[in-house]
Amino acid sequence: MAAIRTKHDPQLYTFPGFGSDKYPNLMLRGAGDLDNWPLKVYEQKHEGYVAMKQALKMEPVAVVEEMKTSGIRGRGGAGFPAGLKWSFMPKDTPERKFTRYLVCNGDEGEPGTFKDRAILEYNPHQLIEGMIIGGWAMQCAMGYIYIRGEFLWLIEKLEAAIQQARDAGYLGKNILGTGWDYDLLVYRGAGAYICGEETALLNSLEGRRGEPRVKPPFPAAKGAFGQPTTVNNVETLAAVPPILRMGGAEYSKLGTPKNTGTRIFGVSGHVKRPGLFELPLGTPMDFVVNELAGGSSTGRKIKAIIPGGASAPMFDEKDFDCPLDFDTVKARGSMAGSGGLIVMDEDTCMVQATLRLIKFYAHESCGQCTPCREGCNWMEMILYRIEHGEGRMADLDLLTSLTPRIALRTLCPLGDAACGPMDSALQKFRHEFEHHITHKTCYATGSRLLSTVGAH
């Protein structure tokens, strides 16, 4: 057990007023306190396993209904209603019995996103409780928690927490006398962003290359090991215990009517106080960035904000007031994604920033679909050329013509994700690209974003 953190965690998890009725603390209880994770603390201080005991007395269908009432939308990125997803799982009939699985997606790899890590580190039992409730609601035989390989230290902690739950009788055979057998297994990924896509994750879980599958069949019909499977994000599953404790109807009053509840927003980049802030959906972006995160750390004006992890198209200042919920962010041309806000100040060179993002997608493309594999690499090469002062004006049209040939033409959304930052940067900061081409140097004067030694 060498890897459990013992030194101080510099991450910011709170803000003035956090924990009040207006800004309830449902997901980050005790975050920052290194002794917060054991079962004992979770049960004594955070109403631990109350919701599970309550759920195990309910009919499984009633638990799914409660989730539907809560209106919670998946926190992984797509924002699909979680209760509805749960209801897609096939039920046993006299003729056919199913082996169902619940899979937790803990492959947190989206640049700018660091929320799941806080849950895994400080409240692993909240996730475990959520997985037990989910497992009961869908009558699953097994729950798999897929965690990215870099989180070895969190995996060791999570496994210790699962053992505590097992010892308490919350996992294993005949849980609390219900006659239901269920256990959790942690699976360690090995460094592939694409495994955050649910079918790629399932392939990886089966011991294959993390290549997305053709859909349909959807995981609810044929998922892990060929069995019906539901894949939920860590944050979605960790939200299940609070939902059951307060009741779906009460939870749905948080946030906005179509975007209920709270979610953990991560603010990173050029801000004074980067950190994780749990807020009701619909909180305006400028409030989060300026009030909670303290505004620009460099003293210069903020030029662009990526509102939902690296895959989301960038916002420029005319959209900084955007309320952070799935629908409004989408209506304004971006996506709420994983809730990671990346803030860039005026001196950030957008060509470099875009190149850095596209480099990431080109590196992480699994290589299955030609538009993404070739397209991302070509975008990277063209941007590299512009960045190094060898660009031509025609390159900008070339880039504009490339993105519609990648987006929506691939099996999974990785290709689309690469087009989001590319298109939005070209559209909103075209003058910087043009300046790069004509003057062979950056328009902005900030420090370099690309190293001179980088190589994968």
Next chain:
Amino acid sequence: MNHPQPPETSNEPLAPGQRLPESERKEFSPEALVEIQAIMAKFPDKLAATLPALYIAQREFGFVSLSAMKAVARAIGIPEGHVFGVATFYTMYQKAPVGQFHLQVCTNISCALRGAAQLLEKVCEKTGVKPGHGPSPDGLWSVEEVECLAGCGVGPCVQVNQDVYDELVDEKKLIEVMEACKRGEYRPWAK
């Protein structure tokens, strides 16, 4: 059937896998085989043991060499080609030897905005190794540029080997981390 003959004088490798460096070790230890059997038993399909077994191979062999991949295939009873495909797909399996302390620097956007590019250059300067160029002559260091480590709020981040994270790394902190490695406070690679 006539197969085209490769030119005799060529030193070019015949298959991509043959370019990979070889390890001294060729077989798993008996304990590792028991461990892999136990993992296989946990899953409905033994194929699922591929990823965990490759981690065990990395621990035992020092890195995932071709022999390590073959040993994984033998231990689980699956085709070597499958193991090769998986091992080369994922970036956390090191296909070449690394130093005792493998420093991984995240240079993705959030960390880059806070100076990760300069940090990576500093790491290379201090260790004397470039990313992807194998361990330093004393075998102590190797450097890798990695994608987001999910430490965006406390970037730039450096991960040492597979279990230690260091956040908010500037030059002073980097020296501290390297000193801690030398003093033996961090677990060396594959130990």
